[in-house]
Amino acid sequence: MAHTAMSGSGTTAGDDPLQTAVWRLRSRACWADAAALLQPHTAEASLQRASLLVERCLYTEQGWAEAEDALRTAEALAQSDDERGAAACERGQLAYASTLLSVRDRADEARAALGRAAALIAPGAPGRALLDFRRGLLAENLARAPQAARAAYRRAHAGATAQDDPLLMSFTWRHLAGLALREGELAEARHGFAESLRIREELGYLVGTAPALASLADAESEPEASRLRAEAGRLFRLLGGVPTWLATQLTPPAATA
Numbered sequence: 001m002a003h004t005a006m007s008g009s010g011t012t013a014g015d016d017p018l019q020t021a022v023w024r025l026r027s028r029a030c031w032a033d034a035a036a037l038l039q040p041h042t043a044e045a046s047l048q049r050a051s052l053l054v055e056r057c058l059y060t061e062q063g064w065a066e067a068e069d070a071l072r073t074a075e076a077l078a079q080s081d082d083e084r085g086a087a088a089c090e091r092g093q094l095a096y097a098s099t100l101l102s103v104r105d106r107a108d109e110a111r112a113a114l115g116r117a118a119a120l121i122a123p124g125a126p127g128r129a130l131l132d133f134r135r136g137l138l139a140e141n142l143a144r145a146p147q148a149a150r151a152a153y154r155r156a157h158a159g160a161t162a163q164d165d166p167l168l169m170s171f172t173w174r175h176l177a178g179l180a181l182r183e184g185e186l187a188e189a190r191h192g193f194a195e196s197l198r199i200r201e202e203l204g205y206l207v208g209t210a211p212a213l214a215s216l217a218d219a220e221s222e223p224e225a226s227r228l229r230a231e232a233g234r235l236f237r238l239l240g241g242v243p244t245w246l247a248t249q250l251t252p253p254a255a256t257a
Contacts, residue, residue, distance in 0.1 A: 004037070017104070018037060018038075021034075021037055022034045022037055022038065022048075023226075024204075025037070026052060026055070026207075027203070027204055027206050027207055027208075028206050028207065028238045028239070029059065029060075029206070029207040029240070029242045031052045031055060031056035031059075031060075031063075032051060032053070032056065032063070032066075034052050035049045035053055035070070037054045038052075040070070040073050040077070042077065042081060042249070043074070043077040043078050043080075043083045044073040044083075046070070046073045046077045047074045047078070047083065047086050047087060047090065047226070048076070049070050049073075049074070050067065050070040050071045050073070050074040050087070050090050051090055053066050053067040053070045053071075053096065054067050054070075054071070054090050054093050054094045056232075057094060057097050057098075057101075058093075058097040058100075058101070058243070059207065059242050059243040059244070060228075060242055060243070060244055061101050061103070061244050061245075064094075064103065066096070067094055068094070071087065071090055071091055071094060071157045072088065073140075074086075074087045075087045075091070079123075081121070082118045082120070082121060082122075082125060082126075082127060084120050085116075085118075085119075085120030085121035085125075085131070086117070086121070086127050087118045088113045088114070088116040088117035088120065089113070089114065089117040089121070089127060089130065089131050089134060090141065091109070091113040092109075092111075092112075092113030092114035092117060092134060093110075093134055093137075095107070095109040095110035095113060096110040096134065096137060096138060096141075096142070098142055099142060100142070101245070105135070105217040107138075107142050108246045109140060110138060110142070114131065114134060114135050114138065117131050118131060124159075126163060128159055129156045129157075129158075129159025129160045129162075129163060129165065129168055130156070130168060132152050132153075132155040132156035132159060132169060133152070133153065133156035133160075133171060133172060133175075134246050135152045136148075136149045136150075136152030136153040136156060136175065136177075137149075139152055140175070140179070146179055149175070150176065150177065150179050153175050153176050153179075153255055154176070156168065156171075156172050156184060157169065157172035157176065160172055160247060161257075166202070166203060167199070167200075167203060167205060167256045169195075169199060170195075170196045170200050170203075170205070170208065170212070171196070171197040173193070173196040173199070174193060174196035174211075174212060176192050177189045177190075177191070177192025177193045177196065177215065177219070178192075178215065180192060180220060181219050182213050186219055189219040190216065190219045190220065193215045193216040193218075193219055194211065196212045196215070196216075197212040197213060197216055200212050206235065206239065207239060207242060207243070209232075209235055210232040210233075210235040210236045210239070210243075210246060211232070211243060211246055213228045213231050213232035213235070214228070214229060214232040214246060214249045214250055215249075216228050217229040217232065218249075229250055232246070232250055233250050236250060
């Protein structure tokens with residue numbers, strides 16, 4: 001299962017207090033509360049607010065109308081190519097989430113929006129790594145094209161590394177590891193999943209820690225796999241069953257055979 005990724009500030013000491021508060025709420029699955037702290041009077045604030053509400057849709061399968069409203073506001077306020085590209089990137093992610101979670105098939109809209117974002121966001125620009133990651137998600141989960149997905153994830157990983165964006169790196173590590181696992185490359189998969197988990201724990205990204213634990217469990221043997229899955233289940237319940245799609249992954253394969 002795929003996630004949105006958006007590294008904002010607020011993850012380190014000395015950051016803007018507002019961004020720190022937004023990050024703490026976001027990392028604990030309180031997207032609506034985090035979004036409420038942002039006044040959408042500028043393109044930057046409206047884009048961040050839309051990103052939070054789009055992420056909530058993917059993790060909870062709820063809040064679609066609110067995300068659409070926030071996205072329309074962000075699109076209306078965007079003036080530069082980078083801002084318009086970022087808004088298009090969020091629209092592509094929302095359409096992708098709707099398709100992935102079988103809410104409504106918006107695959108064509110997702111592809112068109114991310115294509116528009118690619119035309120607006122220059123290579124090397126701050127938003128390009130996130131765009132590359134999301135294009136990888138489409139390739140992997142909608143187009144079923146793992147080679148194209150791997151190439152996109154690698155570009156995203158390189159960009160996230162160059163921009164010192166650890167949260168996005170945690171996503172690229174995890175998805176590259178997932179592709180490795182499918183191909184039977186267990187050592188590579190374990191390494192990627194472990195790096196993703198390490199980063200999320202260091203950042204305090206609680207809502208992303210349970211999926212990271214569950215993914216690592218899929219690449220481990222017993223009894224370590226059961227221990228990791230149990231810890232993921234504890235965090236999953238602590239957050240009220242979020243992300244919703246993780247419930248099936250927390251059931252070990254042997255139990256459903």
